[in-house]
Amino acid sequence: MKLYLAKGTISIAVAIALEEAGLAYTPVVLDFAAGAQAQPAYLAINPKGRVPSLILDQGTLTETGAILEYIGSLAPALVPDNAFQAAKMREAMYYIASTFHVNHAHKLRGHRWANDEASFADMRAKVPETMRAACGYLEVEVMQGPFVLGDQISLADAYLFVATTWLAGDGVDVAGFPKLYAFMAAMEARPAVRKMRDAGWL
Numbered sequence: 001m002k003l004y005l006a007k008g009t010i011s012i013a014v015a016i017a018l019e020e021a022g023l024a025y026t027p028v029v030l031d032f033a034a035g036a037q038a039q040p041a042y043l044a045i046n047p048k049g050r051v052p053s054l055i056l057d058q059g060t061l062t063e064t065g066a067i068l069e070y071i072g073s074l075a076p077a078l079v080p081d082n083a084f085q086a087a088k089m090r091e092a093m094y095y096i097a098s099t100f101h102v103n104h105a106h107k108l109r110g111h112r113w114a115n116d117e118a119s120f121a122d123m124r125a126k127v128p129e130t131m132r133a134a135c136g137y138l139e140v141e142v143m144q145g146p147f148v149l150g151d152q153i154s155l156a157d158a159y160l161f162v163a164t165t166w167l168a169g170d171g172v173d174v175a176g177f178p179k180l181y182a183f184m185a186a187m188e189a190r191p192a193v194r195k196m197r198d199a200g201w202l
Contacts, residue, residue: 021075128171
């Protein structure tokens, strides 16, 4: 497997999941600052110009949730046996994809939703509010602690952890959310996350 990723992006969640699963992969780090994601060589791999992209013998997978689900199919320990808990895992993952990540993207990616520069500024200004609201939802409605599903680590934890690393830059003090704060500390202690830190990807 070959994983295309970029520092500080949600693609690191896939690398964490692969490490947690004990699956071998070859990382290829794209330099987003240099615009590597928009070059023809990478667009031939992922026409969306985004990461992650996972290259397999069968073909290429994109979209974080889909790749995580694929990893889960190879490493069932990262997906709960209980059908309800498995659905709760996916509920958290879909929320991160549809709301949490989108809220964050309004800070630097306003051009995806508007053309007027004044609109970009308004979106940036709203980010701390929307991210705090998302944290509040996760804190009360999602976190079973110490991980998303309680004591069992799952695919959702890799996904959520990387997203929470954006909070300080988004103007959110995670210490105000005790469950999320404890979750981040628990994840930081895991070898998979330490490997990401050592590589400079987080």
